[in-house]
Amino acid sequence: MENEGLYDVTVIGGGPIGLFTTFYSGMRELKTKLIESSPDLGGKITMFYPEKMLRDIGGVLGITGADLVKQLEQQAKTFEPTIICGQLISDLQRNEDGTFLLTTSTGEIHHTKTIILTVGAGIFKPIKLDLSGAEFYENSNLHYSVDELETFRDKNVLISGGGNSAVDWANELISIAESITVIHRREEFGGHERHVANMKKMANILTPYELKELLGEENLIKQVIIKNLETGDRHTIEVDALVVNHGIQGDFGGINDWGLNLREERFVVNGAMETNIPGIFAAGDAVTYPNKLKLIAGGFREGPIAVNSAKKYLKPDSEPMSMYSTHHEKLLVVLGQEKTT
Template structure:
């Protein structure tokens, strides 16, 4: 069966920042590369917050997330990797020669020498609000993500949750909404300290430890008021709202990849300092990879990607250089520099 397939040096599973940068860097290492993403577009978890400003990527001034995604996609395509969208990997077969065949849920198969798992948090599913009848409001004013800020302008917005996204949304909406109330069942927040402090110092009404317990509507179409309950005392209060945003975390679906024999927990695969997993020829990068000095930043995902690609190259050719030459001296960029009208001094 494998002889009917095209053999790739590296197959990257996951199209978030780690996967996209791995595709670019794999081209720098002159490897035949395939990138497979379960969704119909690249971007990974970044697609959840397209209007969020990204500040912490080295050398990049504050940039809208959707613009950063577009630039990462363009960079990923630099060396013309094969990009496959809408393919969810489920099966893995190791061949006698040490190569792998990956099987998608659709039945399609992919043949590769090495694999880089850049799965992020898997296929993410939002944890729903566990209140009877809540689903009827999902078509009107109950939201599980914020794609655009403008629809909330002048509205009374309640945000339920205490993680990074909930805090970020509260901060972004504070300047355009009529009011923003954050309801969280714990006194402490899981968001970045600086962002939590910014929220608490703003006009955002922070209610802790409270939980949303009831949604009320006279027209049965939109939420008009919400009952919140103090987690410790049991006291309740009703709040008038125009929109409710819920961020109660995410559930991961790894489509059976967690049954391949990888050393992993619920969210991560454990790798060494060079992003090598316990299975030969399989590496990891980005949020999916876990090791002692892990940095969960987009910038950290780029470093992970380069390390994983370098490890894959050395796995296939132990005599290869440990890393790619920097772009200013890398032969693969000569023609591309000429196309940009940039000539090397030696030319």
């Protein structure tokens, strides 16, 4: 059954970039719908990094992922968009009048004039540890994300991985845990240089090592065996908690069949955030273009550009961008109402 109403913009993906894009679409006075496939908004941050401190957003000294999502969600609702969670978009059809019909995996249909994809890496899940019996410990002390810092208080924590998230988790847990040991297959670590330097200063770093065996009692991992990839030497380490960050697998699902140009599993866009299909735009981690800035701050720039392009697509004579928020009459009315309540 087709949902009532034709929307100017449908934002697919309710992570930070999708939420801010939805807010800005309201500033441009576009009838907006946001669709998220998971039950909750916030995307990867909600799923994997709710307690991670974010410090790469201008003017924000530091904020947890959960608090950032909370504020973005409140901001996104400023102009009363339609927000739908738990629906996975799969099929796309174009009508004779140029509008789109979006069909979900469970049969819901959404009608829209333009689409902005802010789907990140798509439907994602952590790459799980490929060791015998690992799944047995997933409900105890084997973790694929750091959801609550207090879980690790006064624990001897081993982190396996060397990407940005592994580095950040190590730094976040240093003041909580009894000890932090990080093993990585290579000498080089991902992430910002300062964060890597801080981790190396405060944590026990073992490279080039990989996990080879988990030794447990009842349902808890008590020891792990690690192997030096250069010498072949094996060592046993006592652990209270194991955190595995070996990457995330993403999948765009049915969107892969839309005919969008892809490069390195990302949608190719130009400087206006336009894809190769007229009326479909994209922003955030889902896109690639020269000199792409892979930060939330970069996505906060791309989302409004995509909205401005959508507005121009719908109304060629419209202004190229919205006025500043301090001059936006409708936004000032909303903020004024908040102050009086």
